[in-house]
Amino acid sequence: MKESRPEGSSERSLRSDLTDPLQLVTEAALAYLDLDDLLAELLERISSIMGSDTAAILLVEDDRETLAARAAKGLEEEVQRGFRLPIGAGFAGRVAATREPIVIEDIERSPIEIVNPLLRERGIRSLLGVPLVVEGRLVGIMHIGTFAPRLFSEEDVGLLRLVADRCALAIDHARLYEAEHRQRVRAEALHQIGETALNQLELGELLNELLDRITKLIGTDTAAILLVDEEGANLAARAAKGLEEEVERGFQLPIGAGFAGRVAATREPIVIEDLEHSPIEIVNPVLRERGIRSLLGVPLVVDGRLIGVLHVGTLTQRAFSRDDVELLQLVAERAAQAIDHDLLVQQRRIAEELQAKLLPRKLLKVPGMQFAAQYLPAAEHAAVGGDWYDILSFADGRLGLAVGDVVGNGVNAAAMMGEVRSAVRAYALEARDPADAISRTARFFNQPGEAGMATVILGALDSAAARVTFARAGHPHPLLVAPNTSSEFLRLPGGPLIGSGYQGAYAESTAELPSGSTLLLYTDGLIERRGRLLREGEAELVAAAADGEIDPHALLARVLDRLAPDGTTSDDIALLAVQNQEHRRYLG
Amino acid sequence: MSLNAEQFSITDAEINGLVGVAVSGELDAATSDRLAAALEACNGASILLDLERCTFVDSSGIRTIVEAVRRLDDEGRKLVVCNVRGQVREMIELVQLDALDGVRVYSGPPTE
Numbered sequence: 001m002k003e004s005r006p007e008g009s010s011e012r013s014l015r016s017d018l019t020d021p022l023q024l025v026t027e028a029a030l031a032y033l034d035l036d037d038l039l040a041e042l043l044e045r046i047s048s049i050m051g052s053d054t055a056a057i058l059l060v061e062d063d064r065e066t067l068a069a070r071a072a073k074g075l076e077e078e079v080q081r082g083f084r085l086p087i088g089a090g091f092a093g094r095v096a097a098t099r100e101p102i103v104i105e106d107i108e109r110s111p112i113e114i115v116n117p118l119l120r121e122r123g124i125r126s127l128l129g130v131p132l133v134v135e136g137r138l139v140g141i142m143h144i145g146t147f148a149p150r151l152f153s154e155e156d157v158g159l160l161r162l163v164a165d166r167c168a169l170a171i172d173h174a175r176l177y178e179a180e181h182r183q184r185v186r187a188e189a190l191h192q193i194g195e196t197a198l199n200q201l202e203l204g205e206l207l208n209e210l211l212d213r214i215t216k217l218i219g220t221d222t223a224a225i226l227l228v229d230e231e232g233a234n235l236a237a238r239a240a241k242g243l244e245e246e247v248e249r250g251f252q253l254p255i256g257a258g259f260a261g262r263v264a265a266t267r268e269p270i271v272i273e274d275l276e277h278s279p280i281e282i283v284n285p286v287l288r289e290r291g292i293r294s295l296l297g298v299p300l301v302v303d304g305r306l307i308g309v310l311h312v313g314t315l316t317q318r319a320f321s322r323d324d325v326e327l328l329q330l331v332a333e334r335a336a337q338a339i340d341h342d343l344l345v346q347q348r349r350i351a352e353e354l355q356a357k358l359l360p361r362k363l364l365k366v367p368g369m370q371f372a373a374q375y376l377p378a379a380e381h382a383a384v385g386g387d388w389y390d391i392l393s394f395a396d397g398r399l400g401l402a403v404g405d406v407v408g409n410g411v412n413a414a415a416m417m418g419e420v421r422s423a424v425r426a427y428a429l430e431a432r433d434p435a436d437a438i439s440r441t442a443r444f445f446n447q448p449g450e451a452g453m454a455t456v457i458l459g460a461l462d463s464a465a466a467r468v469t470f471a472r473a474g475h476p477h478p479l480l481v482a483p484n485t486s487s488e489f490l491r492l493p494g495g496p497l498i499g500s501g502y503q504g505a506y507a508e509s510t511a512e513l514p515s516g517s518t519l520l521l522y523t524d525g526l527i528e529r530r531g532r533l534l535r536e537g538e539a540e541l542v543a544a545a546a547d548g549e550i551d552p553h554a555l556l557a558r559v560l561d562r563l564a565p566d567g568t569t570s571d572d573i574a575l576l577a578v579q580n581q582e583h584r585r586y587l588g
Numbered sequence: 589m590s591l592n593a594e595q596f597s598i599t600d601a602e603i604n605g606l607v608g609v610a611v612s613g614e615l616d617a618a619t620s621d622r623l624a625a626a627l628e629a630c631n632g633a634s635i636l637l638d639l640e641r642c643t644f645v646d647s648s649g650i651r652t653i654v655e656a657v658r659r660l661d662d663e664g665r666k667l668v669v670c671n672v673r674g675q676v677r678e679m680i681e682l683v684q685l686d687a688l689d690g691v692r693v694y695s696g697p698p699t700e
Contacts, residue, residue, distance in 0.1 A: 303618060304618060305618070405647070407647040407648060407650070407651045408617070408647075408648065408651070409617075453647075453650075453651050453654065455647070455683065474650075474682060474683035474684065475682075476682065477682075494684065495684055495687055496654070496683055496684045496685065496687050496688055497650070497654070497683050499654075500654045500657075500658070500683075500688060501654070501657070501658040501661070501688060501689075502687060502688055503689075504687060524647065528646065530614065530644050531643075531644065532675070533674060533675050533678060534675060534678040534679070534682070535678065
């Protein structure tokens with residue numbers, strides 16, 4: 001359609017006719033700042049000015065390539081169904097692409113394909129569409145329609161264009177306001193989600209509180225949180241709103257399967273606009289049973305770790321917008337941190353309880369030998385681990401000294417620590433020597449079905465001969481603090497760590513424990529630091545232990561004071577020290 | 589931890605006709621899953637693991653390497669670990685990785 005600005009006398013009469021309608025439109029623009037209210041009011045007034053049965057506004061999406069129905073009168077389903085079409089396609093798309101008014105006298109004989117079925121369903125016969133342009137930018141399009149055939153005149157076109165110009169400006173302002181408002185709402189919402197008070201809640205309470213806030217924020221009927229299990233292979237429903245059965249039934253699904261599983265596997269948001277036509281198989285029956293139509297799911301990720309999936313759903317069909325997705329992603333980011341914190345606190349508590357039950361409460365009293373031991377949990381909640389110390393017996397009556405470290409942390413590591421500790425104790429009771437006990441322990445953990453790895457050092461103390469025989473499975477070397485020589489590491493041969501599949505023998509070696517000297521067994525948390533060599537950590541330990549005769553309790557205190565100041569450590573530490581005090585018996 | 593995850597990278601590697609992966613950065617609890625996945629994706633009778641630019645390995649990293657060795661050994665395949673230096677070499681020596689079947693450890697480039 002060619003440019004058809006009204007001219008001459010028609011322009012004069014149009015102007016006088018227009019004064020009031022335009023005033024009306026401007027007033028409307030001023031009276032409302034909320035975009036949806038504004039558009040509804042504008043359409044109402046435009047219909048009455050233009051004498052049309054229907055009116056609709058479609059706005060350009062952020063991608064600059066799509067029009068989305070935003071407001072409609074007499075065509076409300078267009079908005080409810082979230083109608084979209086590419087710029088260039090169909091009637092509205094063509095108006096947007098050409099930025100020119102288009103008149104369709106009879107849609108049954110339209111030269112342009114009518115894409116939106118609703119127009120016909122509604123019985124619209126004639127259409128007039130004009131672009132909404134502000135300062136050369138296309139904002140959207142507006143169209144009006146009539147049920148009776150009507151040939152829109154040039155005057156009609158001119159009038160709607162004038163109205164459209166005012167509307168475009170008002171819409172543009174309102175969108176700016178809307179964008180700012182959205183930012184404010186988001187900031188407020190995120191503030192709420194990330195509120196530190198949430199950190200005080202138990203995990204279950206936290207999840208429910210988060211879901212409450214999220215459904216209000218996004219405006220959905222349902223919300224659910226599924227968390228990755230300890231093995232990292234499955235998602236388990238942990239909290240739900242509007243979908244409580246999901247949790248009650250203990251719903252689980254493998255990562256990769258179904259809607260939530262796919263979100264977890266791809267770590268990307270997924271929108272299902274209509275569950276009945278979902279491109280992804282819906283595994284969870286509760287979603288359909290509950291009548292959910294539309295779903296939006298986002299991954300819960302902390303520091304690059306996937307911890308779960310958050311999804312929201314609606315009972316009526318909803319086309320979740322890019323804004324919705326971004327907002328839920330932001331929320332998920334905050335929520336994930338709060339959840340992770342709680343999970344770790346919970347795990348830490350369990351691990352600490354396990355740890356406390358498994359560590360010996362009292363050390364043996366042996367004539368001439370003085371023992372000291374300590375377990376220092378990691379300060380970082382992430383690192384409650386599987387370090388342990390133990391004093392046990394060998395078949396021949398010698399005392400066994402063990403320190404070990406299960407790889408990993410959390411409940412799994414603490415549980416495995418209990419297994420390895422028991423295996424070492426049991427085999428030592430039947431073994432000739434430490435290497436035998438360690439080899440048997442290694443074979444035990446090489447069995448199919450056993451998972452996990454641990455380093456262990458096991459010594460058999462012959463107190464009469466003041467000698468210790470060691471076997472070492474991937475564990476750091478013990479330190480000997482002697483009265484007359486400088487402290488030194490006992491660089492023991494050995495073998496790979498427990499659970500490594502190693503089937504060979506473990507080397508054994510014997511060290512003297514001269515009168516007055518103290519032997520220190522420890523786990524790697526004591527000497528291992530990022531950005532430095534183990535040798536440097538060992539040197540620091542030697543310097544901390546100093547030389548000379550030292551009581552084992554004093555040695556532990558001195559070493560921890562220097563290497564884990566203020567009792568803090570990033571990895572947990574187990575320490576076991578024994579001093580040969582034989583000479584004191586005679587002196588005392 | 590997030591900082592380490594960003595600095596960490598895994599790239600394809602090829603030395604002396606062996607093909608595999610090269611690790612750059614700190615191999616720890618936060619990053620070792622990515623090494624596991626990369627090793628899983630490798631084909632060939634012998635897989636190269638170039639640790640020249642690996643600056644730190646902790647027990648989680650060791651576990652990942654050992655698990656890969658066990659899996660490959662079960663399949664009759666081999667892991668060739670090379671360019672182990674500094675703290676990485678100390679850790680590998682401490683746990684006596686080279687005592688396992690199905691692994692070769694070189695402090696420099698592989699010579700086989």
